[in-house]
Amino acid sequence: MPRFTLTGSHTSLSLDLFADLHKVKALLASAEPVSGAVLQALEDGLKKAGADSSVKAVMICGENGKFSAGADIRGFSAPKKRGGALGPIVSLIESSEKPVVAAIEGVALGGGLEVALGCHYRIAHAKARMGLPEVTLGLLPGAEGTQRLPRLIGVPAALDMITTGKHIPATEALKLGLVDEIVEENTIEAAIRLANKVIGQPLGPRRLSLKPVPKLPNMEAFLRDAAVRVKRQARGCLAPELCFQAVRAATELPFAEGLRRERELFQVLLSSGQARALQYAFFAERAVHRWATPTGASWSSAAPQPVRRAAVIGLGTMGRGIVTSLVKANIPVVALEQDLEYLNKGRKAVMLLLEREAMKMEGGAQTLDFHNPARLQFTVDFDLLRDVDLVIEAVFENMALKKEIFHKLSKICKPGALLCTNTSALNIDEIASATSRPQQVIGTHFFSPAHVMRLLEIIYGRHTSPSAIATAMQLAKTLKKVGVVVGNCFGFVGNRMMFPYVEQAVFLLEEGSRPEAVDQALEDFGFKIGPFRMSDLAGLDVGWRSRQGQGLTGPSLPAGTPARQRHGQRYSPLPDLLCEHGRFGQKNAKGWYQYEKAGGRTATPDPWLHNFLSQYRDTHGIKTRFIDQEEILERCLFSLINEGFAVLAEGIASGPEHLDVIYVNGYGWPKHTGGPMFYASTVGLPRVLAKLQKYSEAHPDVPRLRPNAFLKKLVAVGNPPIKEWMSYLSQQSAKL
Ligand SMILES: CCCCCCCCCCCCC[C@H](O)CC(=O)SCCNC(=O)CCNC(=O)[C@H](O)C(C)(C)COP(=O)(O)OP(=O)(O)OC[C@H]1O[C@@H](n2cnc3c(N)ncnc32)[C@H](O)[C@@H]1OP(=O)(O)O
Numbered sequence: 001m002p003r004f005t006l007t008g009s010h011t012s013l014s015l016d017l018f019a020d021l022h023k024v025k026a027l028l029a030s031a032e033p034v035s036g037a038v039l040q041a042l043e044d045g046l047k048k049a050g051a052d053s054s055v056k057a058v059m060i061c062g063e064n065g066k067f068s069a070g071a072d073i074r075g076f077s078a079p080k081k082r083g084g085a086l087g088p089i090v091s092l093i094e095s096s097e098k099p100v101v102a103a104i105e106g107v108a109l110g111g112g113l114e115v116a117l118g119c120h121y122r123i124a125h126a127k128a129r130m131g132l133p134e135v136t137l138g139l140l141p142g143a144e145g146t147q148r149l150p151r152l153i154g155v156p157a158a159l160d161m162i163t164t165g166k167h168i169p170a171t172e173a174l175k176l177g178l179v180d181e182i183v184e185e186n187t188i189e190a191a192i193r194l195a196n197k198v199i200g201q202p203l204g205p206r207r208l209s210l211k212p213v214p215k216l217p218n219m220e221a222f223l224r225d226a227a228v229r230v231k232r233q234a235r236g237c238l239a240p241e242l243c244f245q246a247v248r249a250a251t252e253l254p255f256a257e258g259l260r261r262e263r264e265l266f267q268v269l270l271s272s273g274q275a276r277a278l279q280y281a282f283f284a285e286r287a288v289h290r291w292a293t294p295t296g297a298s299w300s301s302a303a304p305q306p307v308r309r310a311a312v313i314g315l316g317t318m319g320r321g322i323v324t325s326l327v328k329a330n331i332p333v334v335a336l337e338q339d340l341e342y343l344n345k346g347r348k349a350v351m352l353l354l355e356r357e358a359m360k361m362e363g364g365a366q367t368l369d370f371h372n373p374a375r376l377q378f379t380v381d382f383d384l385l386r387d388v389d390l391v392i393e394a395v396f397e398n399m400a401l402k403k404e405i406f407h408k409l410s411k412i413c414k415p416g417a418l419l420c421t422n423t424s425a426l427n428i429d430e431i432a433s434a435t436s437r438p439q440q441v442i443g444t445h446f447f448s449p450a451h452v453m454r455l456l457e458i459i460y461g462r463h464t465s466p467s468a469i470a471t472a473m474q475l476a477k478t479l480k481k482v483g484v485v486v487g488n489c490f491g492f493v494g495n496r497m498m499f500p501y502v503e504q505a506v507f508l509l510e511e512g513s514r515p516e517a518v519d520q521a522l523e524d525f526g527f528k529i530g531p532f533r534m535s536d537l538a539g540l541d542v543g544w545r546s547r548q549g550q551g552l553t554g555p556s557l558p559a560g561t562p563a564r565q566r567h568g569q570r571y572s573p574l575p576d577l578l579c580e581h582g583r584f585g586q587k588n589a590k591g592w593y594q595y596e597k598a599g600g601r602t603a604t605p606d607p608w609l610h611n612f613l614s615q616y617r618d619t620h621g622i623k624t625r626f627i628d629q630e631e632i633l634e635r636c637l638f639s640l641i642n643e644g645f646a647v648l649a650e651g652i653a654s655g656p657e658h659l660d661v662i663y664v665n666g667y668g669w670p671k672h673t674g675g676p677m678f679y680a681s682t683v684g685l686p687r688v689l690a691k692l693q694k695y696s697e698a699h700p701d702v703p704r705l706r707p708n709a710f711l712k713k714l715v716a717v718g719n720p721p722i723k724e725w726m727s728y729l730s731q732q733s734a735k736l
Contacts, residue, residue, distance in 0.1 A: 042089050050096060057195035058096065060119060061103035061188050062112075067128070070110025073137060073279055076270060086111050086143035087259065090118035094207050099198045103191035104128045104179065109167070114143035117152065120206035122179040123194055124170040125187040130178060133165035135239045137282060138275030138672060142266035146246035147258040148208040153177050155216060155223075159247050163230050163240045209255045223248055236526040237672040238274050273682055277674035280722075281664055284657035284675065291473060291485035292654055293460055302466035304474035305416060311336060311388040313405060315346025318422055319394035321450025324353045327370050328361075328451065329478045334377045334384050347378045353451060385412055390475065392444060394422040397546065402426065403434035410435035418471050420444040424495050425546070428461035428488045438463035442472050445492060447666045448538075455666030456481040459492050482665050487652040494662045496647060497676070500639035500704035505531040506572040507702070508632060509613060510564075512624040515592040516605045521632040526670025531636070532592035533603055535575070536585035540592075544579040564620060570701040574616065581612075634691050639704050641680045642692055642711065648729070649710035655726050656681075681722040689715045 049055045062068055071086065093100050093115065102108070102116035104124040109131050116122050116130075124130070132141040132149065140146055141162060150158035153176040161168065170182045183190040204210060216222050227244060234240040242265045249261040269275050292298040311334040312323045319335070326333045335350065337343035354370045361367050370376045377384065385391060391413060393405050402421060409419050419441045421431050432438035443459030456476040460469050469485055476483025486493045505518050519530025529537070548554035552566055553576040563573055578591065585591035586599060593603035617624055644659045653659055660675020673679040680688050689707050696705040710729065714720060717728055 039086060039089055043092060046089075046092050046096060049098065055098060056199045057098050058100045059103055059188070059191050059195050060093070060100060060115065061191065062105055064106075066106030067102070067104045067108040068110075068112025068115065069107055070112045070114075070133075071143075073282060076137075076139070077276060077279060086114065087263070090114050090144050090148075091209070093118035094120070094209060096120075097203070099195060099201070099203060099206075101191045101195045101198075103187045104130065104170075105187045107131075107167070110134055110141065110145075111143050114141055114145040114148070117145060117148040117208060120203055121191075121194055121198060123181045123183065123187060123191045124173060124179040126170050126182050126184050128170045128173075128182075128187075129167040130170070130173050131165060131167035132162050133167070135163060135243050136165040136278065138237075138239045138272060138278035139269050140239065140243045140246050140262065140266055142262065142270075144209075144259055144262065146243065146262045147250045147255055149178075150213050150247055150250045151208045151211040154214045155219070155247065155251060156226075158250075159226055159230075159244065162247055163243045213251050219251060223251065235528070236524070236670060238272055239269055239278070239672075242269055274672040277672055277678055277682070280657075280674045280678050281660065281671050284661050284678075285482055285665075287655070287657050288482065288484050288661050289473070291469065293466070293469070293485070294487075294651055297466035297469065299470065299473070302470035304470040305389065305418065305467060307331060307389045307418075307471065307475060307478070309334070309388045309390075311385045311391045313391065313393045314395035315342065315350065316394065316396065317448060318446055318450055320346060320349045320353060321448065321452070322392055322394055322422065322446055323350050323376070324357060324451035325446075325479050325481075327354060327368060327376055328357055329480070331478065332375050332377075334379060334388060336379055336382065336385065339380060343378055343380055350376075350378075357451065382408060382412055385409065387414055388417060390418040390420065390471070392420045392422055394446075397423060397426060399426055399430060402431050406431050406441065407434040410437055416440075418442065418468055420472065422446050425491045427490070428459050428464070432461050432463060439465040440468055442468050443488070443492070444472055444475075445494070453666060454481050455494075455662060456483045457492055457494055457662060457666070458483050458485045459488050460485065461488050482661055484653075484658050484662050486658065486662075487650075489647075489650070489652050493647055493653050493659060494666050496652075497640045497643045497659065497663070498667065500643050501636050502531050502535070503572070503702075503704065504635040504639050506574050507570070507699075508627055508635065509574060510572055510617065510620075510622055511627060512617075512622075513627045513632065514605070514610065514613070517627070517629075518632055518636070521629045522636060524629070525633055525637070526673060528668030536591035536593055536595075536603065539585045539587055540575055540579050541584045544576060547576065565701070568701075569703055570699065574613075577612075577616070635695055635705075637676065637679070638688050638692050638695075641676050641688060642706075642708050643704060644677050644680075645708040645711040645714075648726070649708065656722055678722060685711060685715050685719045 046058070049058050099121065100119045101121040101123060102119040104116060104122060105128055107129050108116050110133055113130050113132055132145050134141050146162060149162065157176050170179065173179045174182050181190070181194065230240050230244045246262045246265050249258045253261060290299050309332045310326050312319050312326070313336045315323070315335055315337050323333055323335050335346065337346050351370070354368055358368045391409055393402060395401055395405065402423070406419060406421070413419065415437070417440065419435065421428065421441070421443055422445065423443055424445055428441065428443045432441035435441055438461060441461060442464050443457070445457035445459065447453035447455050456479070458469065458472045458476065473483045473485065489496060491499060508518055509515065515532035519532050522530045535543070544553070548556070551557065552571065553573065565571055582588065583590040586595055586601065589595040589598045589600055590606070592609065594606040595604070596602055614624070644656070647653055647659065648656060656677035659677050663669035663675045664671045669675055674682070689711055692705055692707040696702070696707065699705055713728055714725060720728065
């Protein structure tokens with residue numbers, strides 16, 4: 001039996017024809033473009049198998065335990081490299097007069113799964129995963145997948161897979177009828193057995209293109225509701241909606257016409273800016289794994305230390321999420337609080353989180369094993385931290401307290417232990433100075449809720465060792481998070497860029513806007529949540545405490561300080577005034593909005609706030625003006641981007657993709673725009689610069705609107721593509 005092998009676990013479908021190995025290998029080695037050669041090889045192989053009367057059945061499998069991760073994503077942005085179409089090859093597989101069996105190991109994703117759908121039988125290893133993730137790349141399954149999958153597993157399940165792009169485990173695939181069988185042992189041998197068994201059986205019923213889409217009693221109503229749901233969840237991203245349209249076509253049109261519709265919709269997406277942005281985001285997320293620091297330390301030479309046991313100090317909101325995250329990753333944890341009262345409160349909350357997580361996981365509570373004290377221990381005794389490999393301190397943002405804890409840790413923990421601080425802004429070097437081992441101190445900025453959010457900002461200090469950075473990055477991977485290595489400055493990357501954005505949002509209120517108008521503009525842009533709703537969710541008192549600590553408000557503010565100025569720059573006391581009026585956000589039902597009850601989630605515009613804003617403007621002689629959506633977006637987004645250029649110029653991050661990964665994964669920035677810096681590149685840097693210049697002239701007392709020198713330089717050299725930006729930083733200004 002000839003065997004077609006889809007090799008190249010990630011990058012492309014390729015093929016070895018075992019009967020003619022040398023010839024096909026040579027073709028692959030010289031092939032340009034590779035995908036075209038792969039398709040050709042598949043076609044040749046199938047035709048050869050069809051013509052050879054000694055061949056009774058065909059099996060398609062992968063190499064090195066992986067079926068296929070689909071089309072080469074890089075090929076989509078390089079028109080010259082686009083090979084022939086995969087769809088006709090899938091049709092060719094299906095029309096084979098000899099049974100074709102797919103043996104799925106590892107992953108079958110995108111074009112890989114579409115190939116499997118063309119096969120007459122599919123057998124999968126129990127650990128395999130399958131999916132059509134094209135939607136996450138701004139595309140739709142363009143090799144006939146939108147038409148075959150609904151015919152195989154029905155419209156609701158197909159729609160779910162295609163519009164979300166989720167990967168499903170083999171067990172679920174079996175339940176859905178996506179695969180015929182799953183095996184624990186050798187998948188290829190099992191596929192060969194199955195192929196031998198089905199030789200001679202009629203293939204008509206196995207050809208998905210000939211099957212009708214299973215009917216639903218209420219198909220119209222189902223599709224109407226699904227359309228609304230998909231649109232709502234897409235938040236401005238085109239691909240989910242077009243995926244939906246392609247699946248709807250399968251329910252309305254004969255197979256061949258459905259395919260034409262799929263192709264049309266695929267072309268619309270392929271040429272859209274969103275697909276380019278999402279594919280950039282895919283590679284950016286992988287690029288940040290290859291970290292480097294100004295001193296030349298990098299991912300390629302630094303080795304992580306093993307983390308067999310960890311400790312978390314502080315069981316407030318962040319600490320609870322971090323403990324949950326560690327337990328989910330199977331790392332034994334010691335959870336420490338200052339006294340029994342806080343410990344018991346923290347323990348209850350952690351247990352609740354873990355129970356909820358266990359419910360969501362396959363296998364339930366046993367998989368997490370969090371009732372076992374060897375896996376999760378609660379204590380008030382610092383001595384139990386003696387032999388952990390890593391400690392994450394997650395107490396509240398107070399430098400003196402953090403230093404006290406690190407001083408203690410430095411005395412108690414074993415010499416090799418990594419000492420991490422979960423801080424969103426504080427100076428890592430100052431914290432490290434309280435220890436005798438600053439090389440082992442590192443910032444790990446988790447995002448709330450810490451067991452859910454994917455981002456982990458990893459901040460190295462002046463003395464942090466390469467191995468400490470590698471260990472923190474390895475930890476991020478183990479926790480299934482995206483670690484991004486950044487330098488030490490106030491607010492690091494994420495919050496530092498957030499300050500000007502929030503500042504502009506509040507200035508807009510002073511000048512005449514309302515929280516709901518600002519939030520709406522930014523949510524329409526694609527943010528998950530606007531700045532005021534976010535501020536209410538996080539609690540206004542958090543920022544208030546921080547500003548008090550910085551001497552910007554509160555009793556330490558020198559008498560006679562002008563209300564709307566600090567250090568000669570414009571300052572808005574609005575958030576402070578709200579706190580002084582006891583408005584802390586959702587927690588007490590009043591903030592920038594009003595809520596149905598304390599802890600309520602439904603934000604309603606508040607007439608009290610509108611009135612308060614009018615009085616405030618009268619008091620300070622500010623003439624209210626109408627502010628349109630364009631100005632809201634430009635002032636908030638471009639000031640954030642401007643700070644991003646400052647971050648790059650100072651060498652705080654080693655490239656724009658770092659900033660973009662941080663914003664997409666930690667701050668709800670819409671992924672289909674690529675992230676703030678990629679978005680700036682698509683708007684065009686000359687336009688960003690011109691707008692910043694305009695707003696800066698109108699608001700000379702706002703330094704963060706003044707265009708950054710690096711942005712100006714990039715415009716002066718002709719607006720180069722984003723991948724070339726860093727090459728324009730002079731050696732002296734770039735620390736990286
Ligand atoms: C088949 C011939 C195609 C001809 C092209 C002609 C186009 C016109 C015809 C349209 C036909 C449409 C066909 C189809 O519908 C479209 C697709 O198939 S789109 C691709 C869909 N697949 C995916 O989205 C899978 C993406 N990959 C992953 O999810 C993960 O990488 C993984 C496979 C689950 C593995 O995860 P990990 O083990 O964690 O490893 P990494 O993620 O770090 O990846 C390692 C390395 O591989 C690179 N890579 C992975 N997948 C692809 C890919 N599909 N194309 C290119 N490169 C890929 C990844 O970037 C990493 O490399 P690095 O960036 O670190 O250098």
